[in-house]
Amino acid sequence: GAVVSQHPSRVICKSGTSVKIECRSLDFQATTMFWYRQFPKKSLMLMATSNEGSKATYEQGVEKDKFLINHASLTLSTLTVTSAHPEDSSFYICSARNDRDYGYTFGSGTRLTVV
Amino acid sequence: KNQVEQSPQSLIILEGKNCTLQCNYTVSPFSNLRWYKQDTGRGPVSLTIMTFSENTKSNGRYTATLDADTKQSSLHITASQLSDSASYICVVSEGSGAGSYQLTFGKGTKLSVIP
Numbered sequence: 209g210a211v212v213s214q215h216p217s218r219v220i221c222k223s224g225t226s227v228k229i230e231c232r233s234l235d236f237q238a239t240t241m242f243w244y245r246q247f248p249k250k251s252l253m254l255m256a257t258s259n260e261g262s263k264a265t266y267e268q269g270v271e272k273d274k275f276l277i278n279h280a281s282l283t284l285s286t287l288t289v290t291s292a293h294p295e296d297s298s299f300y301i302c303s304a305r306n307d308r309d310y311g312y313t314f315g316s317g318t319r320l321t322v323v
Numbered sequence: 324k325n326q327v328e329q330s331p332q333s334l335i336i337l338e339g340k341n342c343t344l345q346c347n348y349t350v351s352p353f354s355n356l357r358w359y360k361q362d363t364g365r366g367p368v369s370l371t372i373m374t375f376s377e378n379t380k381s382n383g384r385y386t387a388t389l390d391a392d393t394k395q396s397s398l399h400i401t402a403s404q405l406s407d408s409a410s411y412i413c414v415v416s417e418g419s420g421a422g423s424y425q426l427t428f429g430k431g432t433k434l435s436v437i438p
Contacts, residue, residue: 214366242426251412251430252367301366312357312414312426314366 210236212304214315221292221322229287229318231302236313237282238304243275246299246317258285282307292322325350327415329429336436340403344432346396346413354416358387358398361410361431370398370411403436410434 211234221227231241239260244252256277257265264277274296276288285304289296302315327348336342348356355374359367371380371387373396379388384401400407413429 212366249433251428254426299364303366311369311372313369314359317364317366319364 210304210306210311210313212302212313212315214302214318216318217316218319219321221320223293223322224291226288226290227292227320229289229300229302229320231285231287231304231315233283233304233306233313236304237307238285239282239307240305241279241285242303242305242312243277243285243287244301244303246301252301255287260285289320292320294322296320297322325415325417325425325427327413327427327429329411329413329432331432332430333433334435336403336434338403338405338436338438341399341401342403342434344398344400344411344413344434346398346429348394348396348413348415348427348429350394350415350417350427352417353391353394354418356387356389356396357414357416358385358396359412359414361412363409367412400434403434405436405438408434408436 213232215230241258243255246252255270258277258279260279266272279285301317303312330345357372358370361367370385373389375391386399389396410431410433412431415427417425
């Protein structure tokens with residue numbers, strides 16, 4: 209089946225530093241990938257839609273300069289949390305849409321803790 | 324506004340018992356409906372996906388139903404196991420054909436299976 213690898217699974221960083229999260233589709237191509245944020249006991253909240261070869265589309269209220277997205281290939285999208293603050297601590301999840309059958313596969317998530 | 328409502332919000336059942344989770348949606352135009360299982364601290368894993376013409380689909384002990392007329396879906400879990408403890412998320416995709424990708428997430432049902 210379709211597999212999406214997301215790394216790292218956990219990261220702790222200091223305030224003011226930047227953190228990069230990778231989302232990689234292992235056995236299919238994904239022109240479109242999505243980045244979500246999930247607070248404890250809450251549903252996934254779409255942050256942005258990542259499109260290979262073009263700029264990401266951000267949801268209302270999401271700072272594009274804060275959350276940099278790069279989708280440089282058909283199998284890789286990255287989310288960089290810049291100048292991280294404790295309030296950025298959260299669970300970040302990516303998903304990739306299969307170009308062939310339009311199925312969605314989620315990554316296993318990244319737990320970010322900013323101290 | 325597209326919405327997906329799930330019930331109950333949480334559910335506790337004894338191991339070995341059956342249970343049914345509900346999902347009502349107002350997404351239009353409807354493309355497909357998916358049920359995901361999300362373990363704590365992990366990304367969602369797909370259980371079933373149904374299009375407009377499908378009214379039931381099984382995946383092991385999981386059986387999903389869809390009534391496109393009433394815009395309702397259910398997920399039935401048979402002979403529950405402790406490992407079934409997780410959040411179950413109903414996700415409805417908007418759009419038509421190849422262009423669909425707008426997803427609307429339910430808030431999930433948290434299932435706890437106890438010995």
